[in-house]
Amino acid sequence: MTECVPLAKDREPPRYLQLAGDLRRKVLAGGFPAGFPTEAELCAHYGVSRFTVREALRRLQAEGLISRRRGSGTSIQPAAARGRALHQPLSNIGELLQYGRGSQITYRPLGRVDLPGLAVSHLGQTRADEQWIGFSGLRTLPGDPRPLALTEVFFAPRLEAVCARLDLSSGTLFAQLDELAGINVGKVTQDIQAIPAGSEAARLLGLRRGSPVLRVIRCYHDLSGRLFEISVTHHPGDRFVYSMHIDVEG
Amino acid sequence: MTECVPLAKDREPPRYLQLAGDLRRKVLAGGFPAGFPTEAELCAHYGVSRFTVREALRRLQAEGLISRRRGSGTSIQPAAARGRALHQPLSNIGELLQYGRGSQITYRPLGRVDLPGLAVSHLGQTRADEQWIGFSGLRTLPGDPRPLALTEVFFAPRLEAVCARLDLSSGTLFAQLDELAGINVGKVTQDIQAIPAGSEAARLLGLRRGSPVLRVIRCYHDLSGRLFEISVTHHPGDRFVYSMHIDVEG
DNA sequence: CTTTTCCCGTTGTCCGGACATAATGACCGG
DNA sequence: CCGGTCATTATGTCCGGACAACGGGAAAAG
Numbered sequence: 001m002t003e004c005v006p007l008a009k010d011r012e013p014p015r016y017l018q019l020a021g022d023l024r025r026k027v028l029a030g031g032f033p034a035g036f037p038t039e040a041e042l043c044a045h046y047g048v049s050r051f052t053v054r055e056a057l058r059r060l061q062a063e064g065l066i067s068r069r070r071g072s073g074t075s076i077q078p079a080a081a082r083g084r085a086l087h088q089p090l091s092n093i094g095e096l097l098q099y100g101r102g103s104q105i106t107y108r109p110l111g112r113v114d115l116p117g118l119a120v121s122h123l124g125q126t127r128a129d130e131q132w133i134g135f136s137g138l139r140t141l142p143g144d145p146r147p148l149a150l151t152e153v154f155f156a157p158r159l160e161a162v163c164a165r166l167d168l169s170s171g172t173l174f175a176q177l178d179e180l181a182g183i184n185v186g187k188v189t190q191d192i193q194a195i196p197a198g199s200e201a202a203r204l205l206g207l208r209r210g211s212p213v214l215r216v217i218r219c220y221h222d223l224s225g226r227l228f229e230i231s232v233t234h235h236p237g238d239r240f241v242y243s244m245h246i247d248v249e250g
Numbered sequence: 251m252t253e254c255v256p257l258a259k260d261r262e263p264p265r266y267l268q269l270a271g272d273l274r275r276k277v278l279a280g281g282f283p284a285g286f287p288t289e290a291e292l293c294a295h296y297g298v299s300r301f302t303v304r305e306a307l308r309r310l311q312a313e314g315l316i317s318r319r320r321g322s323g324t325s326i327q328p329a330a331a332r333g334r335a336l337h338q339p340l341s342n343i344g345e346l347l348q349y350g351r352g353s354q355i356t357y358r359p360l361g362r363v364d365l366p367g368l369a370v371s372h373l374g375q376t377r378a379d380e381q382w383i384g385f386s387g388l389r390t391l392p393g394d395p396r397p398l399a400l401t402e403v404f405f406a407p408r409l410e411a412v413c414a415r416l417d418l419s420s421g422t423l424f425a426q427l428d429e430l431a432g433i434n435v436g437k438v439t440q441d442i443q444a445i446p447a448g449s450e451a452a453r454l455l456g457l458r459r460g461s462p463v464l465r466v467i468r469c470y471h472d473l474s475g476r477l478f479e480i481s482v483t484h485h486p487g488d489r490f491v492y493s494m495h496i497d498v499e500g
Numbered sequence: 501c502t503t504t505t506c507c508c509g510t511t512g513t514c515c516g517g518a519c520a521t522a523a524t525g526a527c528c529g530g
Numbered sequence: 531c532c533g534g535t536c537a538t539t540a541t542g543t544c545c546g547g548a549c550a551a552c553g554g555g556a557a558a559a560g
Contacts, residue, residue, distance in 0.1 A: 301546090503560070526536085
């Protein structure tokens with residue numbers, strides 16, 4: 001029973017990343033009803049050394065997917081349960097992937113649009129002639145008609161083919177990019193600010209003009225550092241708390 | 251020239267943590283004017299294996315102190331330069347440690363106080379009879395009289411002796427805890443919300459009542475998970491952007 | 501002088517092994 | 531039934547070694 005999943009010997013993606021990807025997929029698909037395997041079991045199963053296994057697990061742990069305790073073992077992190085209604089944890093890529101759990105959103109395609117001046121001013125190096133592919137949507141909780149977020153998403157022009165295949169009503173758009181286009185996130189920058197609600201945001205979020213709104217601008221870069229997505233989100237200040245955890249590695 | 255810094259053989263703190271601490275101190279003190287040493291040099295210098303060195307460097311990299319490139323070497327991250335006036339990066343412990351670079355603050359001791367209901371409601375498990383040691387201060391940029399932040403800090407009662415020795419006008423208070431009391435940060439949780447300015451916050455920050463304010467509540471836990479510090483910060487929405495970076499590990 | 505090629509140093513990946521330490525449950529004695 | 535002891539098991543720490551991939555500069559070619 002060795003090497004049930006051979007982990008393509010091509011060293012294109014390092015083995016520990018292949019392993020992490022495989023395990024991540026299985027965890028998210030509920031593939032470990034009997035609990036997460038031990039390091040030794042994974043070594044035997046995949047035919048790799050403990051180093052490779054631990055490197056993969058370290059990554060999954062950094063993503064918040066699993067938690068490990070010396071002597072006890074590795075367990076799958078609840079993922080739900082801790083994210084109560086108003087809380088949107090987001091401190092690492094893993095939580096980014098699960099972002100929006102328990103909430104609903106359907107995006108409306110905006111077609112090719114100019115980037116709003118807001119986004120351009122934040123990262124000035126996009127050429128003015130570029131038109132990005134835009135989407136817009138309101139995020140709501142089931143059972144509560146008041147929206148939790150007004151989101152605008154913009155994808156780089158080179159992703160136009162992929163954007164056509166996006167499922168506009170499934171969780172986050174960018175989570176699909178990994179599977180559809182093989183785009184891996186390398187870095188995300190976030191700018192968070194408290195601003196008064198503009199007229200459109202106030203109307204869509206059900207607020208009075210000028211009431212506090214939490215605006216989050218995210219820039220998604222791939223592994224080689226290229227910007228491929230920009231999102232601008234407005235949250236109502238009175239019913240949204242941005243909650244995040246910072247774990248000192250380990 | 252081996253083992254110039256013996257790294258106390260007591261395995262109380264693991265060797266790679268001792269090494270990381272030593273290197274962190276040297277980097278922050280400008281101890282590497284000729285550039286950061288290579289892994290091999292560090293191995294020889296401290297008499298440890300490359301594993302230990304790489305583990306320490308991995309930590310410093312996660313803290314954002316150093317950056318590494320295959321084939322090129324390890325370099326010290328600029329630390330300044332990137333944090334323009336209004337930006338306060340904070341996505342990991344390292345940036346947390348450098349928090350407030352370029353700004354000034356002097357804390358005023360509040361003595362033993364009850365925790366504000368706000369903080370208690372966020373983490374309900376503090377006993378009501380406990381009185382924490384409080385500090386309060388306004389953070390300003392040199393050359394700009396308008397404050398960037400109104401901060402209240404509360405330390406757990408067991409830290410009273412340490413609090414008496416805190417330098418109230420030096421950077422962040424919690425950064426001193428590591429040196430004074432050997433307290434290492436294990437986890438930080440943050441809650442960020444956009445709220446209308448209350449009367450006191452408006453007055454101190456020079457805002458109109460009700461104008462948007464970014465409120466950040468942080469809970470600092472040590473390595474064993476015990477809460478030892480809570481901070482509540484109000485930032486003026488019109489001139490403060492909370493900027494953070496999330497790097498997928500590596 | 502410019503361009504290309506090659507070598508060397510550095511970090512990244514991966515292996516095998518060893519011991520330490522924490523958590524768990526079984527066993528045993530009160 | 532309760533409590534302590536002990537072996538087992540799992541992760542954490544640490545070592546030595548090996549090769550690959552990348553950068554950069556020196557050397558060689560144009």
